[in-house]
Amino acid sequence: MDKRLFFFCAGVTSTLIWPWLPARDPWLLPVIIGVVCWRSRPALAGFLLGFVWVLCFSHWHLAWLKTPGMGERSQLITASVVEVQPRLDGASRLIVGLSHLDGQALLPRPRVLLSWYGPEPGLQKGDSFSAITRLYPPHALVNPGSFNSARWLLGQGITARGYITGTLTHRQVAPAGRATLLARFDEATRGLGARPWLRALGFGERGGLSQQDWTMLRALGVSHLFAISGLHIGLVAGLGWLAGRFSGHHWAGVLAALILASGYAWLAGFGVATQRALLMLVLWLGGLWWGRFWSGRRILLLTMTLLLLFNPWLVLNQGFWLSVLAVAALLWLAGGRVRPGLLRLQLGLGMLLLPPVLLWFGGLSWLSVPVNLVLIPLFSLLLIPLLLLACALLLMGPAAAAPVFWLLNALFMPLMTALHGLAEQFSPWTELSAVAQGVIVLGLLLPLFMALPAARWLGLALGWLAVLTLWPGPAWQVRVLDVGQGLSVLVTQGSRALLYDTGNRFPSGFNMADGVILPLLARLGIDELDYLVVSHEDSDHSANRDYLATRVPVRHRWGAWPRGMPCRAGQQRQWGRLRLEMLWPEALTGHRNNDSCVLRISDGRLSVLLTGDIEAKAEQALLVRNAALEAGLLLSPHHGSRSSSSAGLIAAVAPQWVVHTAGFANRWGFPAPAVVARYRRAGAEQLITGEQGMIQLAANGTRWRRVGHGRPGPWYQRLVAWRETGGTPAKPLE
Incomplete structure (x- = not known):
């Protein structure tokens, strides 16, 4: 049974790596094979049934996207x-x-x-x-x-x-049930500073937590305490079990545990982690009720299977996997001959979950273990029981629960203040480069590899990986970032970097610095910018300049800065092996777009021309100045607007590659069809960031070499192509 359950989950999980969404027409054949092989080939049968199930589910739920006009x-x-x-x-x-x-x-x-x-x-x-x-x-x-x-x-x-x-x-x-309790909660906690924390912990409503709160929780590795899951459901079930056992009947403890745990899961809105914890509890309590014993492994596999039968897209949810892996790690740690104490359990759990945390979040918190050693008992033995008591009193009315909420506020506020201070003082969250992540994960997995039968080949494999890691890369590279409708370009030579423009930021708080630029710099191991060039004041180019300067040391500020070096035609700088030449503007005209900084970067054989948002008037002035415009790589002016990319400029630059920094489905229709046609007639290969994602080109002698091709990633990143063309990846413009 366990083998069938495991491979069913594996079949569903395979959707993570599908390069496209297969057609569902031939689904009947693998189902027949799975049924026929149910007894003789349980692994194959389970895998095929899981594969077909997620395939049919996906087509069923996505078919409406093909509605005309979407x-x-x-x-x-x-x-x-x-x-x-x-x-x-x-x-x-x-x-x-x-x-x-x-x-x-x-x-x-x-x-x-x-x-x-x-x-x-x-x-x-x-x-x-x-x-x-x-x-x-x-x-x-x-x-x-x-x-x-x-x-x-x-x-x-x-x-x-x-x-x-x-x-x-x-x-x-009209509000009823849970909504009524929420309204009573809001009335009982009016004016309390800890209301957002209590609302998150009691009802799973985390919208009141600020970005600073989430940053602190991640930095200390305690986000799980406010994601109602196994810890909370298990505690509530334990309280119910103890209460029911006072009656002297075995079934009373089981029933009380089930009722209280189900009530808390309902109160918390039945999130993914809550569903998993409650389902595992129901299976375990059901076994106790009928006097049957199932191993923790079987309960976990059966829980995963039932959840994926209901919604196979849960495999796309990182929270689902963190929850499953945490339970699997606890089962493995608890299965040893010696019962682990809290310290050993927390250390073991932290080590076992380190690889997925590194791969998913790009860093680690070195304070996570000691902080959890203090907070888990505090939450389990004091804060959560008090909160449950307060929520139960809400059934009688806000006034009955208000004193307990006041006590919780008196406990929470100093605690949260201390945690914020701890995170700010020590900055425990450490972003790691891709190389550092790989080394740590490999070091953690090395003992497992050494136990494999083919361990003698491990040395050869590790040597090959070391050669690939230490092999010198291209002399310099250009990465045109996918920042939606905006512009940001990272030019690197080794560990040295120049950033041209910073993308946009939005009223919601989301910005391209936190969302794109800083994660990329951390992944590349770049902790300083030699140059931060801001082409002009438009927000889709300059909105993150000041914020970036507070997060990353910037040696030279060039362009549209309140206190920086303004762009003027004729400026030149030697940057390592590269020559930086500012070609425009000659003087500020008051026209934002036409005052954009036009920067040419060259190593003497290859060059890139960064044009900002200049329009036809500025392009004509550049041609009159007889500026050195020739470049193998061109960023089309003004995102490919029809007001730019005149035929004269295209002829003078003679690019091999043209990148249009246009957002997906942007309302301006960038790049304009007429502009695309002009570059096509000039023989340039064209790419669009909104369709292709980040575009990376490396210096290769006298030509640019593209690193990677097409929109990367599995099928769920290509749904637009699937809707329009049946799933084939987007191709460069010809």
């Missing part, structure tokens, strides 16, 4: 609100279930993430409404180290995102 025009939706996520900037995010799209009923009802800017929409969970929206398939910025929003959305069961332009009808639903 992403191209506004559409009328009818939906019900699943979740409201208020934002500090006045906007709201809604997770809704669509029942109709342009009057056509949808089945199954897809989940969609909608943004709302402007006045508060007044929508609450359970409300029904109709609205005018623009919807898009999940799409992620593709850069090394960047957060994969497409995978995250599908892992939450969300198959599209968009924004509301106006609400037509709205039908409110």
